Amino acid sequence: MRILTCSNSCPRWDSDGIAPRSPGGLVPMLVSLLNEHGGHWVFTAPPDLPDVPDEIRLDEDIRLHPVEPGEEMRRQHYDVVSIQLLLGLLHYMHDTSVQPVFDSAMRDAWAGYEAVNQSYAKRLSELSDGSPDELILINDPHLMLVPEFFVESRASVRGRLSYFLGTPWPEPDYFSILPAHLRVRILTSLLHCDVVGFHAARWADAFLACCARYLPDARVDGRSVTHAGHRTDLVATPFPLDVTVLDRMVGEEATQRWRTHLAERAGGRKLMLRADRLDLWKNIPRGFLAYEILLERRPELARQCWFAAVVTTPSRATGRHQEYADLTEEIVRRVNARFAPDGLDAISLIRPGRGGDSRNCVVAGLSMSGAALVNSTFDGLNLFAKEAAYLIGDESSLLLSGNAGAHERLGRFSVTVDPFDLEQTSEAMEAALDGRLGSSDRAARRALLRAESVSRWLNTVFRL
Known part of the structure; x- marks a missing residue:
């Protein structure tokens, strides 16, 4: 070969x-x-x-x-x-x-x-x-x-x-x-x-x-x-998730540092996490707008929950990317001005940068999350969805866009969200943060992802 x-x-x-x-x-x-x-x-x-x-x-x-x-x-x-x-x-x-x-x-x-x-x-x-x-x-x-x-x-x-x-x-x-x-x-x-x-x-x-x-x-x-x-x-044939790497990262010192940092920012509140590059199809603004609608219904949730987005910037951002980033930051400022508890953010953008521990930030966040959100408008796969399915706990929920390629395999382990429907996304967030969605079969989703491998992907993509 x-x-x-x-x-x-x-x-x-x-x-x-x-x-x-x-x-x-x-x-x-x-x-x-x-x-x-x-x-x-x-x-x-x-x-x-x-x-x-x-x-x-x-x-x-x-x-x-x-x-x-x-x-x-x-x-x-x-x-x-x-x-x-x-x-x-x-x-x-x-x-x-x-x-x-x-x-x-x-x-x-x-x-x-x-x-x-x-x-x-x-x-x-x-x-x-x-x-x-x-x-x-x-x-x-x-x-x-x-x-x-x-x-x-x-x-x-x-x-x-x-x-x-x-x-x-x-x-x-x-x-x-x-x-x-x-x-x-x-x-x-x-x-x-x-x-x-x-x-x-x-x-x-x-x-x-x-x-x-x-x-x-x-x-x-x-x-x-x-x-x-x-x-x-x-x-x-979706890219496999390297679960060996994730298993190792869970115990790394950099991951523990991020857990400590995120726990301080959460202030004892339940965490809902997303992690995306600031690409237009990742739909970050609508995710924050859906959460704003939820806080308008139930403003007390800002003292019980924290919505954090781990974001990175495209290597060659266009004018549309900058407008998209500006809109995202404007929504964050507005929601925090309206609903943030004293000394804490209701929603936050976390930018770990392109350093070696940026993925440790995501691993740390998922290991302590009550919910993970993927609301892409259209997405080829979305690897974060697979990481979330592997790392979140039994009582945590994955909210997953029906237009993400990962939905094909993970839909049965997640709550499907319509990426364009803010009310439906808001209601799914509320149910997840209230713990009303029940638990998915963590052992089954981890077994599904553990069964993937580079060799199996290679054999499929070349029909060997």
Whole structure:
């Protein structure tokens, strides 16, 4: 087995090996994969590390290959197309009354997106030895054209080529936001792969529906698509939760420090926790607004409960991100001005930063929470939901958006919230904080998550 993987996201590295730059998302999964099996990892060079070499040899088994696009190309590829256009599309985030606009500026940005994808495919082709036991894994919406460029650069691909998308996939009507030639281009590129994977079956089904509508020459049969003589299988296989890491972190000194800090801020009150990056689809403002509605009904709860959100900032925040962060902070100030007990916050934003103990903060919070909230508008998976399901106690509740990919497996262990319905979310919060929801089967949810593994995920995403 020889693994080659590509992603926009990148790890940290030093003489001791590789590690995630932040908790959650794709990178911890790829770190586990390469630490277990070895291989080559092609990724976008981080902008905070200038003059990074083209190849980094960590040991005999792991090679890193940063791709440096340059600042203008990075802006076109990452900011304009990958973040503003594609992530907006995949998460249903576009205000279609005014966006997106496909004009000459977008055409130029798309050319930059193509160029970066070509550079990835070129590096991948140079690393590929064409052996039958080669497993090539492409990730991230930033790299949707890599399969096309890679396959067309080679006489044949004898190994297995898979693409995994950690985001949702929109239904055909919403996918039509893209012009026809871009819709077809993206779909046909991904159908060069042997397998296309998602975190949840609903995202795979939406992709199949888009193929059926927009590729007249494609044949959809169950969970497979045949196009241009090539068959692509669709799989739903969520990233596994590394429970060994969580078990270890529960007892770490950094976790205990955070428990002490959070307990001081809680002041003896029951804690409701959420943890998110300040991405638009995480729906943090509506979560706080729902809690404000609850406090309007029952203002005494502010003396009994504390709602804390552990938040991190995207690496390249857009103007919309800043507006979203400003709105979140405005709501926090208003709710605290209206309801906070003397010397305490009713709701709080906790920013542990990008240091090594940021995840310890989340682990500490979950281990002492009476409720955990995930109310994403549309979310590919949401790893925090899985961490909550594993760590919260018997009498604690997980409030989980029906539009989070994690809901597919964890729905039976959680209370489903409608991410757009503030009253329904508010009522679910009230029931959880009052202890009226009963206990879920902690042993069963922990057993479900313990059964996951990197090897099982790898076997599924490559259909081995």
